[in-house]
Amino acid sequence: MPEPILAEGAAPGDSVTQPPLPEAVDRILTGWGRTSPTAARVITPGEPADVVRSLWSHNGATRPGVIARGLGRSYGDAAQCAGGLVIETGRLDRIGAINDAGEVEVDAGVSLAALLRTSLPQGWFVPVTPGTRQVTIGGAIAADIHGKNHHQDGSFCAHVTSITLATPTGVLQVSQSVDPALFWATAGGMGLTGVILGATIRMRRVETAWMRVDTERHGELQGLMDALERVDATHRYSVAWLDCSARGRHLGRGILDAGDHARASELGASAARDPLAAPHDARFKVPVALPAPLVGGLSVAAFNRAWYAKSPSRPGRIRPLGGFFHPLDALGDWNRLFGPRGFVQYQYVVPSERRDVIVSTLELLQRAGAACSMAVLKRFGPGDPGPLSFPMAGWTLALDLPVGPPGLRRALRELDQLVLAAHGRVYLAKDSRLGPVAFAAMYPRLSEFETTLRRVDPEGLMQSDLSRRLRIGSLAR
Ligand SMILES: Cc1cc2nc3c(=O)[nH]c(=O)nc-3n(C[C@H](O)[C@H](O)[C@H](O)COP(=O)(O)OP(=O)(O)OC[C@H]3O[C@@H](n4cnc5c(N)ncnc54)[C@H](O)[C@@H]3O)c2cc1C
Numbered sequence: 001m002p003e004p005i006l007a008e009g010a011a012p013g014d015s016v017t018q019p020p021l022p023e024a025v026d027r028i029l030t031g032w033g034r035t036s037p038t039a040a041r042v043i044t045p046g047e048p049a050d051v052v053r054s055l056w057s058h059n060g061a062t063r064p065g066v067i068a069r070g071l072g073r074s075y076g077d078a079a080q081c082a083g084g085l086v087i088e089t090g091r092l093d094r095i096g097a098i099n100d101a102g103e104v105e106v107d108a109g110v111s112l113a114a115l116l117r118t119s120l121p122q123g124w125f126v127p128v129t130p131g132t133r134q135v136t137i138g139g140a141i142a143a144d145i146h147g148k149n150h151h152q153d154g155s156f157c158a159h160v161t162s163i164t165l166a167t168p169t170g171v172l173q174v175s176q177s178v179d180p181a182l183f184w185a186t187a188g189g190m191g192l193t194g195v196i197l198g199a200t201i202r203m204r205r206v207e208t209a210w211m212r213v214d215t216e217r218h219g220e221l222q223g224l225m226d227a228l229e230r231v232d233a234t235h236r237y238s239v240a241w242l243d244c245s246a247r248g249r250h251l252g253r254g255i256l257d258a259g260d261h262a263r264a265s266e267l268g269a270s271a272a273r274d275p276l277a278a279p280h281d282a283r284f285k286v287p288v289a290l291p292a293p294l295v296g297g298l299s300v301a302a303f304n305r306a307w308y309a310k311s312p313s314r315p316g317r318i319r320p321l322g323g324f325f326h327p328l329d330a331l332g333d334w335n336r337l338f339g340p341r342g343f344v345q346y347q348y349v350v351p352s353e354r355r356d357v358i359v360s361t362l363e364l365l366q367r368a369g370a371a372c373s374m375a376v377l378k379r380f381g382p383g384d385p386g387p388l389s390f391p392m393a394g395w396t397l398a399l400d401l402p403v404g405p406p407g408l409r410r411a412l413r414e415l416d417q418l419v420l421a422a423h424g425r426v427y428l429a430k431d432s433r434l435g436p437v438a439f440a441a442m443y444p445r446l447s448e449f450e451t452t453l454r455r456v457d458p459e460g461l462m463q464s465d466l467s468r469r470l471r472i473g474s475l476a477r
Pocket of ligand 1: 071089130131136142192429430464
């Protein structure tokens with residue numbers, strides 16, 4: 001990794017003698033759910049120094065707001081800033097050497113896919129991965145993402161040893177021991193503390209790019225939840241997929257996958273020839289946004305039933321890592337299947353003792369006629385110290401819901417109330433519709449977050465469509 005171009009402690013006045021910045025262009029941006037398009041000036045700097053200069057030379061008085069954007073995999077409006085400046089990080093793509101302890105310095109725009117292409121052949125896996133590897137390091141830190149191993153390993157930022165951050169008032173290097181308040185505000189802070197330029201990540205040693213997976217099919221929800229709790233102690237990774245079309249005594253039936261990294265000695269002859277091969281990028285893409293959704297009520301119910309039927313219980317299967325962690329990455333731009341209105345992902349977490357909220361959710365969505373194309377249930381272990389970090393010990397349910405059914409909006413408002421009453425919260429990286437009152441009640445440490453913001457961004461330069469909708473910011477209160 002080259003030396004940082006702007007050293008720690010650099011401040012806004014330092015930028016005046018530099019060459020011109022790359023040109024910014026006007027673009028319409030959406031999140032992965034494609035629900036709330038807005039227009040902004042977008043700049044894609046090739047160097048960390050240019051990111052810093054873009055931030056510091058931006059005139060917030062004429063064009064309010066600046067926010068960073070990675071690969072746009074957050075579902076809602078977190079990486080958008082209507083009328084403002086969006087700093088895309090895709091060209092910040094340097095990956096340093098991985099040391100013996102598994103630590104690697106990476107630029108913020110490096111995707112987990114790119115990191116894995118470099119690290120897996122050397123026997124290192126990312127410490128936490130979401131359901132897609134098409135996310136950047138900056139996006140992973142800003143959302144403090146979680147994976148199927150949260151019950152054992154916590155979320156992404158627990159494995160970040162330092163972050164280089166460009167704030168409106170200076171470039172800083174922060175860690176869990178150096179300015180921990182700013183480190184943890186950045187972890188899950190949805191880009192509002194500044195633009196992450198790079199970070200040092202602690203990777204996990206693996207012998208192969210394969211997984212050993214125990215699959216269990218459960219015909220009803222309580223048995224499935226019991227099994228998920230049981231595998232907390234026995235498997236590093238676990239996830240359950242629910243058949244949302246099932247009703248009555250089969251409500252919440254589903255498939256549990258519990259996995260661990262396979263050892264080299266467990267591979268068959270063909271896998272053993274190249275045991276650490278990184279997964280391929282998608283070979284097929286949905287070429288254009290479809291004029292009408294391919295994903296709707298009937299197709300969703302049929303798909304759910306077929307998936308359930310084709311997944312019998314099976315212990316110890318050796319599967320490629322890409323299929324276990326990132327099955328949706330096999331088809332590029334699959335979000336276009338939902339047609340012009342797009343889709344909402346609603347993800348929440350509730351404490352372990354509130355299993356009833358999962359039951360009520362499934363019943364509520366069925367009453368509202370919502371077609372749930374995907375429902376994923378996971379367990380979380382204790383959360384980390386980030387005031388806006390999403391995970392906390394309990395159950396997390398993520399639901400993909402095509403926009404369309406007239407009762408959906410109301411059903412989701414009811415869900416907000418159910419989650420709130422259970423002392424749970426909604427995940428900001430997936431959110432596109434929560435209101436400021438419900439948000440503030442779900443994240444009671446908001447004022448602590450805003451105290452840190454006032455220190456690094458006293459004029460409230462950092463803004464996104466999400467922060468405006470939820471009224472988060474140093475000047476918000
Ligand atoms: C199919 C799919 C599956 C997913 N599964 C999971 C999952 O299992 N677990 C999970 O936790 N999440 C999951 N996600 C959500 C995803 O991990 C997060 O939304 C992640 O933040 C996206 O990263 P990105 O690079 O695309 O960031 P973007 O979507 O571009 O931005 C997300 C947020 O990060 C901020 N940001 C981005 N780069 C920077 C930077 N350099 N500096 C400061 N802020 C920055 C943006 O301002 C924004 O607030 C999934 C998403 C998809 C599409």
